Amino acid sequence: MEITLFILYPLALYRTRLILAALALHAALIAASAVKYGRIPLIGLHDTLGFLAFSIGAAYLIFGWKRLRDWYSYITIPLILLLLAGSLAAPQMHGPLPPVLKTLWFELHVILSFVAYALFALGAVFGVLFLMHGRKEDEADQYRNLLLGYVLFSIAMIFGGIWAYYAWGTYWLWTPKELWTTIVWFWYGLYLHARLVRGWSGRSVVWLGIIGFVIVMFTYAGVGLLMKSSHEF
Amino acid sequence: MKTFFLSLKTTVWTLLALVCLFFIGSSMMPTHREIFGPMNDRLLFHWIGDMASEQVWLTWWFFGALAALVLLTINTIVCSLQAIKGRWSRKDFLLRIAPQVVHMGFLFMLLAHLLGAGWGYKLSGMLAEGMMATGLPENRALYLRELRAEADASGFPRGWSAEVFLYENNQPVKIGSLGPNRPLFYKGMGIYLKSFELQPRPAALLLVAKDPGAIWALAGGILFILGSVTLLVLKWKKA
Numbered sequence: 471m472e473i474t475l476f477i478l479y480p481l482a483l484y485r486t487r488l489i490l491a492a493l494a495l496h497a498a499l500i501a502a503s504a505v506k507y508g509r510i511p512l513i514g515l516h517d518t519l520g521f522l523a524f525s526i527g528a529a530y531l532i533f534g535w536k537r538l539r540d541w542y543s544y545i546t547i548p549l550i551l552l553l554l555a556g557s558l559a560a561p562q563m564h565g566p567l568p569p570v571l572k573t574l575w576f577e578l579h580v581i582l583s584f585v586a587y588a589l590f591a592l593g594a595v596f597g598v599l600f601l602m603h604g605r606k607e608d609e610a611d612q613y614r615n616l617l618l619g620y621v622l623f624s625i626a627m628i629f630g631g632i633w634a635y636y637a638w639g640t641y642w643l644w645t646p647k648e649l650w651t652t653i654v655w656f657w658y659g660l661y662l663h664a665r666l667v668r669g670w671s672g673r674s675v676v677w678l679g680i681i682g683f684v685i686v687m688f689t690y691a692g693v694g695l696l697m698k699s700s701h702e703f
Numbered sequence: 704m705k706t707f708f709l710s711l712k713t714t715v716w717t718l719l720a721l722v723c724l725f726f727i728g729s730s731m732m733p734t735h736r737e738i739f740g741p742m743n744d745r746l747l748f749h750w751i752g753d754m755a756s757e758q759v760w761l762t763w764w765f766f767g768a769l770a771a772l773v774l775l776t777i778n779t780i781v782c783s784l785q786a787i788k789g790r791w792s793r794k795d796f797l798l799r800i801a802p803q804v805v806h807m808g809f810l811f812m813l814l815a816h817l818l819g820a821g822w823g824y825k826l827s828g829m830l831a832e833g834m835m836a837t838g839l840p841e842n843r844a845l846y847l848r849e850l851r852a853e854a855d856a857s858g859f860p861r862g863w864s865a866e867v868f869l870y871e872n873n874q875p876v877k878i879g880s881l882g883p884n885r886p887l888f889y890k891g892m893g894i895y896l897k898s899f900e901l902q903p904r905p906a907a908l909l910l911v912a913k914d915p916g917a918i919w920a921l922a923g924g925i926l927f928i929l930g931s932v933t934l935l936v937l938k939w940k941k942a
Contacts, residue, residue: 566855569862569883617938621931628924636884639825639895639912641920642816644742646729653725660718667711693729 471499472520472558479527479550483543486534489527496524509567512580515560515691522690523553525588533592533611541602545595575633582626587686589619590658594683597676609672612679613665620658627651650689657682708781717775724771727764735761744827747820776813779806798937804930811923819916826912827897832905839911844870845894850905865896865907881909891915 478492500521503511511517530546537543596612599605631641642648661678664670707713732739738758742750755762783806786799824840830847837844846868853861864882868875869889879887881896888894895910 565857565859566861569860573884575884614939617935621935624931625928628928631920631924633884635917636886637895638897639886639893639910640743640819640914641917642819644732644739646732649725649729649732653722653729656718656721656725660715660722663711663714663718667715 471495472554475499475554476551479547479554482527482530482547484539486531486537486539486543489531489547493524493527493531496520496527500524507564507566509572510577510580512577512584513567513571514563516557516562518580518584518690519553519557519560522584522587522591523550523557525585526550526553526591529585529588529592529615533596533615541599542595545598546592549591549595570637573633573636575629575636579626579630579633582622582629586619586623586626587690589615589622590683590686593619594680597680600676601673601680609676612676616658616661616679616682620655620662623655623658627655647689647693650685650693654682654686654689657685705781708778709785710778711782713778714775714782717771717778720771721768721775724764724768728768731761731764738762745825746823772813776810779810782806797933801930801934801937804926805934806930808923808925808927808930811919811926815916815918815920815923817916818919819914822915823913825910827908827910829900829906830909832907836909840913841890841892842872843892844873845909845911846870847907847909850899850901850907852899852901863896863899865899865909867894867909869894881907 475492475496478495479489481491482489500511503517512521526546527550530542530550534542534546593612593615596608596615600608600612634643635641657678661675661682664675664678738754738761741754755765759766783803787803791799826839828836830836830845832847832850835844835846839845848866848868850863850865852863855861862882864880864885866880867878867887869877869879869887871889877887877889879894881887881894883896886893886895892911892913895912897908897910899905899907
């Protein structure tokens, strides 16, 4: 069934709203996986890449509802397909959640993190559109995506801290993953403050939003693959 | 000098410096576990005194980050004080106060880290079933009465729990069951079941920790969420 998504998502290249069919099927697959394993399907690369693709798709629809066929779709849809391909290539984790992950704090932490990542992705897409066409509304859309993403990411981190305090007796650990998570937080904080500096708006700040997504992807995938951390389950 | 601390550019460059320093730190950590591993096992001030200050060629990024955080703290306080000065009108009250609430939340989080780094305690060790751990801080002792573990048909651990008795001044003061995400709290002290073994005899790896910063971290988190969500709503409309 997941293969069908590779046919449905590209329909959005013709018209943005056609992504609804892909999102409906994708949501059903995520729900089915949740029912099958009795847990939120957000463990391991297979689950999380798929959920990230779905979240980007949902954000793409909300922010592009009125858009006709343009580079907004030409950039976002291949990104979604790339993430889906990564999800299919990664092994799926079967079975229930490890006991330490059975808490609402963990579920909220993970869901909000990936929704924030999706918004950061769209922020980067709008940044590229601004660099291509120089339209002010693309810059404003980047700002809105990144502001919302930053708030959700902050809440996700706070929820993660609460969970860690209950699980391990500390809300912060000195590990590469935590440092990179803080790097993401600082980076988008930097972006939001840089926008307020007189004379710094425009291309240079838009670039910060684009680079931010590269940092996000490294924090998500790169740190886990290259460095040992507390986020290995 | 005041202009420097009041400048948004100071904020931006300091955040960039922190990003660079944390990047360096994250790449050093995996290759020098003997230095950075103990950061999480003991109070940070003790780690700084015993290890970090003697291995400065490996820990310089950490001290650099501390200096940057001090600068960011001063910058945040000065900017917030400046922002709340002057006349207030009902019309832009929320727009003016929300960023300051976010800043206060951030400062509370930093304060939490400072308090947690220097005060409180962290002790961990294996305790066998039926044994008592004496000599805990604040004249307390811990007795592990029973350890239970459940597995599903495939042998996957479904859950585990440890029943403990906490004593203070030789008097039992609290009885509780520890488990995953289920510590036992008493007067700001938390007792955690970190892992366990059933062979050769049932024993639990327990952590006894007191972090006076935790409550500040929670308060900071709540303020940060309140301020940033308010700001989001206001800025969203504006954008």
